[in-house]
Amino acid sequence: xxxxxxxxxxxxxxxxxxxxxxxxxxxxxxxxxxxxxxxxxxxxxxxxxxxxxxxxxxxxxxxxxxxxxxxxxxxxxxxxxxxxxxxxxxxxxxxxxxxxxxxxxxxxxxxxxxxxxxxxxxxxxxxxxxxxxxxxxxxxxxxxxxxxxxxxxxxxxxxxxxxxxxxxxxxxxxxxxxxxxxxxxxxxxxxxxxxxxxxxxxxxxxxxxxxxxxxxxxxxxxxxxxxxxxxxxxxxxxxxxxxxxx
Amino acid sequence: xxxxxxxxxxxxxxxxxxxxxxxxxxxxxxxxxxxxxxxxxxxxxxxxxxxxxxxxxxxxxxxxxxxxxxxxxxxxxxxxxxxxxxxxxxxxxxxxxxxxxxxxxxxxxxxxxxxxxxxxxxxxxxxxxxxxxxxxxxxxxxxxxxxxxxxxxxxxxxxxxxxxxxxxxxxxxxxxxxxxxxxxxxxxxxxxxxxxxxxxxxxxxxxxxxxxxxxxxxxxxxxxxxxxxxxxxxxxxxxxxxxxxxxxxxxxxxxxxxxxxxxxxxxxxxxxxxxxxxxxxxxxxxxxxxxxxxxxxxxxxxxxxxxxxxxxxxxxxxxxxxxxxxxxxxxxxxxxxxxxxxxxxxxxxxxxxxxxxxxxxxxxxxxxxxxxxxxxxxxxxxxxxxxxxxxxxxxxxxxxxxxxxxxxxxxxxxxxxxxxxxxxxxxxxxxxxxxxxxxxxxxxxxxxxxxxxxxxxxxxxxxxxxxxxxxxxxxxxxxxxxxxxxxxxxxxxxxxxxxxxxxxxxxxxxxxxxxxxxxxxxxxxxxxxxxxxxxxxxxxxxxxxxxxxxxxxxxxxxxxxxxxxxxxxxxxxxxxxxxxx
Numbered sequence: 056x057x058x059x060x061x062x063x064x065x066x067x068x069x070x071x072x073x074x075x076x077x078x079x080x081x082x083x084x085x086x087x088x089x090x091x092x093x094x095x096x097x098x099x100x101x102x103x104x105x106x107x108x109x110x111x112x113x114x115x116x117x118x119x120x121x122x123x124x125x126x127x128x129x130x131x132x133x134x135x136x137x138x139x140x141x142x143x144x145x146x147x148x149x150x151x152x153x154x155x156x157x158x159x160x161x162x163x164x165x166x167x168x169x170x171x172x173x174x175x176x177x178x179x180x181x182x183x184x185x186x187x188x189x190x191x192x193x194x195x196x197x198x199x200x201x202x203x204x205x206x207x208x209x210x211x212x213x214x215x216x217x218x219x220x221x222x223x224x225x226x227x228x229x230x231x232x233x234x235x236x237x238x239x240x241x242x243x244x245x246x247x248x249x250x251x252x253x254x255x256x257x258x259x260x261x262x263x264x265x266x267x268x269x270x271x272x273x274x275x276x277x278x279x280x281x282x283x284x285x286x287x288x289x290x291x292x293x294x295x296x297x298x299x300x301x
Numbered sequence: 302x303x304x305x306x307x308x309x310x311x312x313x314x315x316x317x318x319x320x321x322x323x324x325x326x327x328x329x330x331x332x333x334x335x336x337x338x339x340x341x342x343x344x345x346x347x348x349x350x351x352x353x354x355x356x357x358x359x360x361x362x363x364x365x366x367x368x369x370x371x372x373x374x375x376x377x378x379x380x381x382x383x384x385x386x387x388x389x390x391x392x393x394x395x396x397x398x399x400x401x402x403x404x405x406x407x408x409x410x411x412x413x414x415x416x417x418x419x420x421x422x423x424x425x426x427x428x429x430x431x432x433x434x435x436x437x438x439x440x441x442x443x444x445x446x447x448x449x450x451x452x453x454x455x456x457x458x459x460x461x462x463x464x465x466x467x468x469x470x471x472x473x474x475x476x477x478x479x480x481x482x483x484x485x486x487x488x489x490x491x492x493x494x495x496x497x498x499x500x501x502x503x504x505x506x507x508x509x510x511x512x513x514x515x516x517x518x519x520x521x522x523x524x525x526x527x528x529x530x531x532x533x534x535x536x537x538x539x540x541x542x543x544x545x546x547x548x549x550x551x552x553x554x555x556x557x558x559x560x561x562x563x564x565x566x567x568x569x570x571x572x573x574x575x576x577x578x579x580x581x582x583x584x585x586x587x588x589x590x591x592x593x594x595x596x597x598x599x600x601x602x603x604x605x606x607x608x609x610x611x612x613x614x615x616x617x618x619x620x621x622x623x624x625x626x627x628x629x630x631x632x633x634x635x636x637x638x639x640x641x642x643x644x645x646x647x648x649x650x651x652x653x654x655x656x657x658x659x660x661x662x663x664x665x666x667x668x669x670x671x672x673x674x675x676x677x678x679x680x681x682x683x684x685x686x687x688x689x690x691x692x693x694x695x696x697x698x699x700x701x702x703x704x705x706x707x708x709x710x711x712x713x714x715x716x717x718x719x720x721x722x723x724x725x726x727x728x729x730x731x732x733x734x735x736x737x738x739x740x741x742x743x744x745x746x747x748x749x750x751x752x753x754x755x756x757x758x759x760x761x762x763x764x765x766x767x768x769x770x771x772x773x774x775x776x777x778x779x780x781x782x783x784x785x786x787x788x789x790x791x792x793x794x795x796x797x798x799x800x801x802x803x804x805x806x807x808x809x810x811x812x813x814x815x816x817x818x819x820x821x822x823x824x825x826x827x828x829x830x831x832x833x834x835x836x837x838x839x840x841x842x843x844x845x846x847x848x849x850x851x852x853x854x855x856x857x858x859x860x861x862x863x864x865x866x867x868x869x870x871x872x873x874x875x876x877x878x879x880x881x882x
Contacts (some may be wrong), residue, residue, distance in 0.1 A: 067876065110875055128608050129871070132713035144707040146635065147668040148613045156622045160631045167624050186616050187642070188637045 057135075057211045057242030058084040058107065062116035065102050077266045079116070084244055086210065089237040091253035093290075094248040094263035095298060100246040101141070103263070104215050107244065108138035120211050135160065137204035141216035143196040145188040151175070151199050152184040155206050162207045174202050178228065194220040212236060214245040218252065230256055243269065254290040262297055269287040270297045302423035306430045314434065321799045329789065330801045337804025367665065370627035378528035380555045381535040384548035385508065387469075391547070392505035394476050395498045401477040403428045403470060404591050411591075423589035425580070436466040457562050461553035468550055468573040475580035478587065491680050497579065504543040546572045628713045632721025633728070636696045640729065648753065653736060658741050676744030684735035687768050690730045691775035697722040698780045702878050703792050709875065716867035719784070723776045723863070731769040738765050756841035763848035770852035771821070777859050778816045782809060782868045787878045820862075824854035 056161055066073050077099035084090045092100050105111040107118055109125050109132065118125045123132035145154060152171065159167035175181050178198045197220045204212065214233065218226050234256050237243050247253055253260060260277065262270040270277060270293075277293050287293065296297045324330045331416060403425065406415060414424060444459025475497075482494035515534045516527075535544055549568040555563035619641055622634045665673045701708060708718065741748070742761035749757060783790040789805045827849035835843040 105706075108710050110706050112872070112874065130712045130714065133710060136710075138710050142704065144704055146639075146704065148634065148639040150615055153622070153638060156624070157631060157635060160622055160626065161628060163625065163714055165624060185615055187613055189613065190615070240450075279462050 056119070057086045057121055058081040058082075058106070058244060059119040059122075060103070060116070061119075063103070063106060063113050063118055064115035065106060065111060065119065066114045077263075079105075080263075080266075080268055081116075081260055082268060082271060084211075084242045086240045086242050087258045087261060088235060089233065089243040089245065089256035091260045091264065092244055093248070093253055093260060093294060097265075098263040099266040100263055101215055102243065102266075104138065104140075104213050104246055107213055108131050108136065110138075128235055135209060136211040136212045136213060137207065137209035139201050139204045139215065139217055141219050143188075143193070143200040145196060145199060150185050150187055151180060151191075151202075154199060154203055158203045158206055164207045166190075167206070171202070174206055177232065178202050179225065179242055192220075194222055194225060196249050197221060198225065201229070201232075204246050205236070208281055210241055211245065212243045214243065214247075217245065218249060225293075226252075250290045250294060260290065262294060264298045302419050302425065302871075304431075306427040308432055309427075320371055321801065324745065325801065328598070329805065330775075330784075332832045333789075333804035333806075333808060334801035336807050337800035337803065340804065340807055341800065343860055378532040378535075379547050380552045381531055381544070381553040382528075383554070384535075384544050385512075387529075387547040387551060388501075388505050388508060388544065391472065392502045394473060395480075395502060399473075400480075401470070403432065403472040403474040404477055404587070406591055407755060411508050412547050415591070422581050425474065425587065426460050427473075429467070432470060433467075436463055436470065436601055439463075439466060453559075457556070457559075457566075458554055461551075461556075461566065463563075464553070464566070464569050464573060465550055468569075468576050471573070471580050472576045475576065478580065508540055508543055511537065540576055542850050546575075613639075616641055616645070619646065628717045629721035629724055632718065633724035634723035636722075639696055640725070656736065656740055660743050672744045672747040676748035679737045679741035680748065683734050683741055683764070683768075686730055686734040686737060687764075687771050688775075690733070691726070691772055691779060694726045694730055695779075696726050696729075697776060698783045699790055699792065702783060702787055702790070705873070705875050705878055714867065715870035716864045719780060719863045719866045719870060720860075722780060723773055723859075727769055730772045734768040734772070735765055736767070756844075759841040759844040763844035766845065766848040766852050770824070770855040775817055777862050778813050778820065781862060781866055783818070784866055784873060787873060792878065821855065823858070824851040827851065 060080055060082050060214075063077060064075070065077045066075045079104060080099070082090075084194075092103065094100050094129075102111060107120065107125065109129050114188060120132040121135040123129075123135065125132045146157075149157065154170040156167060159165070159171075164170065172181075175184065178201060180195065180198055180202065181286060183191065183195060188199070191199065200283075201217065212233075215232070217229055221229060230252065233245065237256075239295050245253070245257065254274065259273050260270070261268055270280075272280075274290065278288060285296075287296075321330075325334055406424075406428070414427065440459045442462035443462045444455040447455055447458045447848060472669075479494045479497060483491055483498075495837075511534050512531065515530055519530060534540060535548075538602060549565070549572050552565040553562055553569050556565045587630075607808075620637060659675060663675055698719070711718075738761055742758060745752075745761065746754070746758040752760075786809070789809050827848040831850050832843060832847040835846070
C-alpha cells in the first residue's frame with residue numbers, strides 16, 4: 056500500500072481544553088488510485104493530510120507511506136511523498152526557479168533544469184521563472200507549490216484543495232495533471248470541497264465527519280449501499296445524505 | 302462613523318485584554334507577567350517613588366524650574382533646540398523613504414471599511430483614533446520617566462507629549478497624502494501639493510543658514526555659550542516666525558508653571574488644529590496613498606497582518622545551488638539568497654572599499670587622531686558583530702519556524718536542518734567581524750600604543766579565530782531556545798505585545814546568556830590552561846593556539862548540541878509555534 060493509515064487519531068490541546076480532530080481513522084490507498092477525501096468544515100481532512108505529510112504527529116495510531124512509518128522512519132517516508140497544501144507556503148526571497156532547485160537538492164532530483172522547464176510550461180508558469188512570490192498572484196503561487204511537488208517522482212501525492220485560486224484553464228490543466236499522475240501509478244489522496252471535481256477524477260471516496268470516517272468506497276459501492284439507496288446518484292446527494300445534512 | 306470606530310476600538314481592546322488575561326492560565330505567560338510586572342515596577346514606579354523622596358528635586362520644583370530645564374544654560378534654549386529638531390524632522394519627512402502608518406489599512410479595514418459608505422476623512426479619523434492607544438501609552442511612559450516630584454507635572458508633560466505625538470502622526474499622514482498627490486496629479490494640483498513641502502524645507506534651510514552664520518561669526522564659549530547663541534538667533538523676527546509652530550508644539554514640555562503651561566498648550570492645540578485641517582482637507586489622494594501602502598505590504602502572505610515585512614528584490618543569482626550535495630549547504634544557500642535579495646552586493650563592495658581607503662589614507666598620513674578614532678570604531682564594531690549581531694541577525698530557525706509546515710515535509714535529518722540554519726549567519730557575521738578586526742589590527746598601534754606589535758597581531762589573529770566559534774555558539778543557543786520554547790521566540794518580524802510577553806523576552810534573554818556562559822566555560826578553561834602553561838615560554842604568540850583550542854572545543858559543543866536538538870525539532874509540534882495576535 057502506498058498510503059496506510061491505522062487507527063490514526065489527533066487531539067489538539069489548548070488552554071481552553073482539548074479537541075479531538077480525528078479519531079480512530081483507518082484507510083489505505085494503493086498506487087494508481089485517486090482517492091477523494093471529502094467532508095464538511097472541521098471534519099478532520101486537513102489534519103489527516105498534515106499527519107500523512109509528517110507535519111503533525113499522530114496522537115494515536117500509525118501512518119505509513121510506501122511502507123515507511125512517518126514517525127519512526129520520516130526521511131524515507133517523506134522522500135516518497137509530495138504534499139500540496141491549500142495555502143501556498145513559499146520563501147518570499149526565492150524565485151520560482153530557485154524554489155525548484157531547492158526542492159531538487161533536498162529530494163535528490165537529477166536533471167532539474169529539463170524537468171522544471173517542462174513543468175513550468177505545463178503549469179503555465181513560463182516567463183515567471185525569475186519572479187519572487189510577492190510578484191505572483193495567489194493562483195500562480197499555488198501553481199509554484201504544485202510544481203515543487205510534481206518536479207520529483209513522488210509515489211504518493213497529497214493535495215489539499217489543489218484548485219484554490221486557479222483560473223478555469225488552470226483548473227482544467229490541474230485536473231489533467233492529477234489524472235495523468237494517477238495513471239502513471241502514483242497514489243493520490245485529494246481533499247476538496249468541489250464535489251464535481253472529486254466525482255470526475257477520483258476512483259474512490261472517503262467521507263469524513265467530526266473526525267471520523269463515515270463512508271469509504273467507489274461511487275458504485277456508495278450508490279449501492281442500502282442506507283444510501285434513496286440518496287440519489289450524485290456525489291453531492293450521497294454526501295449530504297451520509298453527513299445527515301439533507 | 303465615529304461610533305463605529307469607537308465600537309471597533311472598544312471591542313478590539315476588550316477582546317485583546319480578555320485574551321491576554323486568559324493566557325495567564327498558562328505558566329509560561331504567568332511567569333512572563335510576573336517578571337514583566339517586576340521590570341515595570343523597578344523601571345518606572347520605583348523610580349517614581351524614589352523621585353518623590355528626593356528633596357533636591359522637590360526643592361528645585363518649588364523654585365519653579367521645569368523638569369526638562371534642569372541643566373543651567375540650556376534652559377532658555379531647550380524649546381528652541383527641540384523645535385529646531387522637530388523642524389528638521391518635518392523637512393526630512395518629505396524626502397525620507399517612509400510613509401504614514403495611518404494610511405496602512407489592515408486587511409479587515411480594507412474589507413469592511415473601504416467598501417462601506419464612509420468618507421475618506423472619516424477613515425482617516427478612524428485610523429487616528431485606532432492609533433491612540435499606542436500614543437497614550439508612549440505619553441504615559443514619558444510622563445512617568447520625567448524626573449519630577451510632582452504628579453501634576455508628570456500629567457501635564459504626558460499630555461504635552463501625547464499632543465506632540467498626535468500632531469506628528471497627522472502631519473506625517475498629510476505628507477504621505479501630499480506625496481501621493483505629487484505622484485499622480487496634473488500640473489496645477491501638483492503645484493498646490495508641492496507648496497507645503499517647499500515652505501517647510503525652505504523654512505528649515507533659512508533657520509539652518511541663520512544658525513550656521515551666527516556660529517561662523519561668533520565662536521561660543523562652551524555649551525552654555527552655544528545655547529545662548531542659538532536662543533539669540535531664534536529671537537530674530539523672521540526666525541521666530543518660522544520656528545513658531547515647531548516651538549509651540551514642544552514648549553508645553555518645558556513649561557515651568559501652570560501659568561506658563563496653559564497658554565503653551567493652547568498654542569500647541571492651535572498648531573495641531575492647523576495640521577489636522579491641512580491633512581483632512583487634502584484627503585483626495587487618500588485612495589492613492591492607501592494603494593501605495595497596500596503595494597508596499599504586498600510582500601506579505603495573503604491575509605497576514607501585523608508588522609511590515611522586509612521588502613525583497615529579485616537580483617541575479619550569486620550562487621547557483623548544485624543539484625547534489627549536503628543538505629546543510631542548501632540552507633546556507635537559501636539564507637544567502639535572502640541576504641542578497643535585501644542587500645545589493647555592490648553596497649558591500651563599496652563599504653569595504655571605503656573602509657580600505659580610509660585605513661590606507663590614515664596609515665599613509667600618519668595622523669594619530671583619525672587613526673585612533675577609526676581604530677577604536679573598528680574594535681567596537683568587531684566586538685558588536687561578535688557579541689551582539691547573533692541576536693540581531695535572525696536568518697535561522699527564528700525566522701524559518703514560520704515555514705515549519707514546509708520544512709517538516711522535507712526529507713532532511715533534523716540535525717542537518719539545525720546546522721544548515723547556522724551556516725550562513727555565522728559566515729556573514731564572521732566576515733563583518735574579520736573586516737573590522739583587520740582594520741583594527743592595522744591601526745592598533747595608535748589605539749594600543751603600549752602593546753608591542755607582536756602581541757597586537759597575535760591578539761587580532763586570536764580574536765579572528767575565536768569570532769566564528771563565538772558567533773556560532775550564540776546562534777546555536779538562540780536556535781536551541783527557539784526549538785525548545787518556540788512560543789516564547791518572536792518569529793520573523795512579529796512581536797508579541799503585553800506585559801507577559803515583555804516578561805517572557807526578559808526571561809528568554811537571561812536564559813540565553815546563561816546558556817552561552819555555560820557553553821563557553823569549557824572552551825575558556827581549556828584555552829586558559831594552555832595559555833598559562835605556554836605563554837611564559839613562548840610569549841603572546843601562544844594566544845593563537847589557545848584560540849584554536851577554544852574554537853575547537855566550541856565547535857565540538859556545537860556539533861553535539863545540534864545533534865541533540867534533532868529530536869527536539871522532530872518532536873516540535875507546529876501548533877507550539879506562536880502566531881501573532
